[in-house]
Amino acid sequence: MSNSHPLRPFTAVGEIDHVHILSEHIGALLIGEEYGDVTFVVEKKRFPAHRVILAARCQYFRALLYGGMRESQPEAEIPLQDTTAEAFTMLLKYIYTGRATLTDEKEEVLLDFLSLAHKYGFPELEDSTSEYLCTILNIQNVCMTFDVASLYSLPKLTCMCCMFMDRNAQEVLSSEGFLSLSKTALLNIVLRDSFAAPEKDIFLALLNWCKHNSKENHAEIMQAVRLPLMSLTELLNVVRPSGLLSPDAILDAIKVRSESRDMDLNYRGMLIPEENIATMKYGAQVVKGELKSALLDGDTQNYDLDHGFSRHPIDDDCRSGIEIKLGQPSIINHVRILLWDRDSRSYSYFIEVSMDELDWVRVIDHSQYLCRSWQKLYFPARVCR
Structure with missing residues (x-):
């Protein structure tokens, strides 16, 4: 048989x-x-x-x-x-x-x-x-799924919900499921740096949640709003009329915004693990440098003097460079670059990050080293544009 x-x-x-x-x-x-x-x-x-x-x-x-x-x-x-x-x-x-x-x-x-x-x-x-x-997972069910996953400490499901909400933050804020979140789940979502919606939208969503959950401690909820990230107009015309934040809290936010350097503000940014976000797929563009398209879509195997890489002139004051603008503010901690290695020359360089193209923070400084070929660079995670 x-x-x-x-x-x-x-x-x-x-x-x-x-x-x-x-x-x-x-x-x-x-x-x-x-x-x-x-x-x-x-x-x-x-x-x-x-x-x-x-x-x-x-x-x-x-x-x-x-x-x-x-x-x-x-x-x-x-x-x-x-x-x-x-x-x-x-x-x-x-x-x-x-x-x-x-x-x-x-x-x-x-x-x-x-x-x-x-x-x-x-x-x-x-x-x-x-x-x-x-x-x-979709916009309609992700909030209640996250609530249950958090309650029962299910790490994989919790992580997948967080990734989905990060990539659809504004739609999540306006969904009906957002209003039904428990206080603990709500705070776990909006306190994360990678929940990268505009702060005004986060404030308005939390305001609606407080109206829908009138018995909860609203002061604790509102502490999750990053007031210094909001403009003066938003603070005065949106936050102040709500009555949920004291005038002192609003004045403190204005003080922080006016006295802090831009890169010291607690920005939110998109987090896309293990992917190259400096590509046109994610809306990135080269705003300074020659052969701009080569940086984002270059051939790292078959490159020569005319194609496959971006470049910039080397001058005495080191003001020239290659500048990439990401599609949205993003959390990064790793840059991988290929320096020209088809001859015996070596190069020194540094890498800076910024949100506004005015305030730059140097995260990698190899200006005193001689480097060539592939550079795998790690630094503390920063939100930048």
Whole structure:
């Protein structure tokens, strides 16, 4: 007989693996409701089940059903709160068969299902559900997904939500889900440097959140606004009329803005890990230097004096250079450059960053070194343009 039946997993000679049959037979007990000895009640809907199967699959149910409490009595009815019938149906199917279908469910049901996997101690189910949620993130569901991921300390799902919100910050601020965020999740979002929306938009979104959540501590929420990043007009015509920030706080912000150097302000910036953001794909352009397009799309393998690299004249006062304007303020900590290495010459250089092309901060200084070929340069992360 062949062992290649499409529903039968491959097994080595001498091994029998009929796990799929076992799953089908045990799953049939759930569908047929036979031999049930415990009943769960969720949203007034009754779910007959089998103690021994639940106990074998879940330590939580083992303690609940065989721990000597009221629920361990024969034919007991156990009401379950804080979940929905749809999510509990999915959980029972998973317990009995090891299978769950996520693709046709609403996000709210999936998040309830995820909370049940966490509550009842199914880490593999928790991971698989989290991975699926990562693939369906959108403006409408990302806030509630982040709230749940933060509550249950799910690092991968939390990270994916943060990356999505960073790249769609202004749309997230105006979404309905933003108003439903818990205070902790809200602050975790807006306090991050990489949540790079205009500060006026962040303030207005927090103002709406405070109106929608009137019982929360609004002063604590408003401390997340970076007032020195707002213009004088915005401070006087937008922030001041709200009444949520004191006149002293507004005056302090004006003082910081007027007395600080620009690059010392706590700017927000886009964070795109492990990608070259100095490309036309991300809206970057060369504003100073010769052969401007070569820097962004140059051939780093086949370059010569006429193509494949950008250049600038070397003068005595070192005022010439290559200047790149990024598509948006960004957080960077790594620059990789290729110095001309088709002859024996070496070069000295430095790298500076700025937000306004006026206040420059030197992050790399190799002006006293002789360098050539590839330069892999790391420095403390800065927001720059």
